[in-house]
Every structure is written in C-alpha cells, then in structure tokens.
Amino acid sequence: MEAKRRPGRSRKTEVGEVRTLERGLHLLEVLSEAETLSLSELARRTELSPSTTYRLLETLRRRGFVDWDEGKGLWKVGLRAYQVGSAFLTRGGLIEAAMPEMEKLVDELNETVNLAVLDGNEVIYIAQVEGRQLIRMFTRIGARAPIYCTGVGKALLMEHSEAEVRRIVGAGPFKPYTAKTITTLEGFLETLKEARQRRYVLDDEEREDGVRCIAAPIHDNRGKVVASMSLSAPTTRVPDERLPALGARIRQAADAVSIRLGWSPHLTPG
Structure with a gap:
C-alpha cells in the first residue's frame, strides 16, 4: 500500500527534497575522502553547478557538518559530522573493535593505551x-592535540603522501612544547619516513617532558587509515632497549583492530 503524503506536498516536491539530501550527503562523502577542497573542485567532483554546491555547503555549514576556512578558501568536514559518526563508532564500529585489543595491551603491559582519530590538523x-x-x-x-608532536598524530599521517602531509600540518615552524619537539616540516617528514619502515611511531618527550608514546595506525576495509592506537608511559618505563618489542606489540594490536574492521594487509600502501 502506498504511504500517504502530507497535505500540500506533491510527489515532485518529495522527489526534489530527496535529491537535495542525496546531493548534500554526496558532498560530505567527497569532503571526507579529500579532507579539504575548494568550492570549484567540490562542484567538479560532484558534477554540480557552483551555485548549487555553495547553497548545499551553506546549509551543511549552518548545521555544523562542514566548516569553511575563509583564509585558505577551502571547505572541510565539520565537528558535527564527527559527532554523528562517533555514534556509530561507539555502538559497533571502531571503539568496539579496538577495546578488546586495548584492554589486552593494558593487561600485558600495565600502561595506558589510547585511541585517536584525525580532525583537520589535530x-x-x-x-x-x-x-x-x-x-x-x-x-x-x-x-584535542597537535599532530606533529604526538604519537597518535604521527601514526595517522605516516602513510600519507608528502603533499598531503604538507597540506594538513602546514609549512611550520611548529610550536615547541618541550626541548625535543620537532618544529620543522622537514624534520616531521623525516620522522614519518622512518616510521613507515618499521610501521610504528615514537613520540619521544615531544609533547610532554618525561613521557614517551608508541603508536601505530588502524585501517578500515579500504586500507585507509581511520584511527591510531598508542601506549603512553613515563620514559623510565620505556627505555630505548624496549622500543622495538613494544613497537611491534602496538603494531600487532593495531593490525588486529584493522582486521576486525575488514582490513587485509595487502591493502596497506607501500
């Protein structure tokens, strides 16, 4: 039986509203894949006119689903989209997949374990x-925390191209939090290069004196990095000689979470 329509609403109106919703959702999907885009590029990728694209973006911006960087002339996914998405993460996605491995790590190593995601340049x-x-x-x-001086931040970017890293973190110099903070883009890129070879990263007292963090990326079923997992501890409990074993263990745990999300090792770049 056909559902009744509300008085005064034609089928043409309903179809138009559904099409508008589909276009808005498509814009969000494109933005989530590219992270930041100009209006003209968004219009090109979604095959919409610039005027239609702008109207949809303004509606999404007012609801907090997209943000507009006036200085750079770029659009990006907004915090509200993360908040809505986090409902999925909590109910049966990322957090549920990660929690058993996080708890297992704490049982084995008795150190704090964190899970983080990327939002813009934080x-x-x-x-x-x-x-x-x-x-x-x-x-x-x-x-929130900076990307460039945290283990979870480095892990989130370690498989990005150099061009993507430059776009996300900027040209520097970066704010120093400790004497060990990497403050140059070149230094940060070199750190990521080293991390790619061993598949885990180290925050060596770069955000907080006396604290070391070891982190690894988590992938989804497309092979895309969607989160990172880290172990945080005082430097006295994470000496240099323990780093290879701890790094391998964190990487193993992150890979186990990725597999629960549908990832296969052959999907990992490089």
Whole structure:
C-alpha cells in the first residue's frame, strides 16, 4: 500500500527534497575522502553547478557538518559530522573493535593505551584504557592535540603522501612544547619516513617532558587509515632497549583492530 503524503506536498516536491539530501550527503562523502577542497573542485567532483554546491555547503555549514576556512578558501568536514559518526563508532564500529585489543595491551603491559582519530590538523582522543601503575598517563576523552608532536598524530599521517602531509600540518615552524619537539616540516617528514619502515611511531618527550608514546595506525576495509592506537608511559618505563618489542606489540594490536574492521594487509600502501 502506498504511504500517504502530507497535505500540500506533491510527489515532485518529495522527489526534489530527496535529491537535495542525496546531493548534500554526496558532498560530505567527497569532503571526507579529500579532507579539504575548494568550492570549484567540490562542484567538479560532484558534477554540480557552483551555485548549487555553495547553497548545499551553506546549509551543511549552518548545521555544523562542514566548516569553511575563509583564509585558505577551502571547505572541510565539520565537528558535527564527527559527532554523528562517533555514534556509530561507539555502538559497533571502531571503539568496539579496538577495546578488546586495548584492554589486552593494558593487561600485558600495565600502561595506558589510547585511541585517536584525525580532525583537520589535530587529533581527537576517543577512547582510553588506563594502566594500573601508581604513576600513569591520562588524557581526557574528546581532548584535542597537535599532530606533529604526538604519537597518535604521527601514526595517522605516516602513510600519507608528502603533499598531503604538507597540506594538513602546514609549512611550520611548529610550536615547541618541550626541548625535543620537532618544529620543522622537514624534520616531521623525516620522522614519518622512518616510521613507515618499521610501521610504528615514537613520540619521544615531544609533547610532554618525561613521557614517551608508541603508536601505530588502524585501517578500515579500504586500507585507509581511520584511527591510531598508542601506549603512553613515563620514559623510565620505556627505555630505548624496549622500543622495538613494544613497537611491534602496538603494531600487532593495531593490525588486529584493522582486521576486525575488514582490513587485509595487502591493502596497506607501500
């Protein structure tokens, strides 16, 4: 039986509204894949006119689903889209897939384990399992941090091209948080190059004195990096001689989460 339409609403109106919704969702999908795009490029990729693209983007911007960087003339996915998406992550996606491995790591190593995602040029911590040491690391869920001086941030970008890294983090110089913070783009790119060879990254007291973080990327079923997992601990408990073994263990845990999300190792770039 055909559903009744509300009075005053024609089938043509309903079809037009559905088409508008489809176009808006398509814009969000394109933005999520490219991270930032100009109006003209968005119009080209979605095969919409610039005027239609702009109207849709303005509607999405007012609702917080996209953001507009006036200085750069670029559009990107907004925080509201993350908040809506996080409902999926919490209910049966990323967090559910990651939590067993995070808990297993804490049981084995007794150090705090974090889960983070990328948002623009920052990372957002979306889950944490605390270690049970008297002195342990703690990060508030929902907290933001720079990419360039955090283990989770480096892991999120370690498989990006140099051009993508430059676009996301900028040209530098970067704000120093400690004497060990990498403040140049060249230094950051070199760090990522080294990380790609071993498939894990190290934050060596770059954000906070006396703290080391070891992190690895998490992939989805397309092979795309969608999150990163890290272990945080005082430097006294993570000496140089433990780094290879700990790095391999974090990488193993991150890969296990990726497999739960449908990833296969042959999907990983390089």
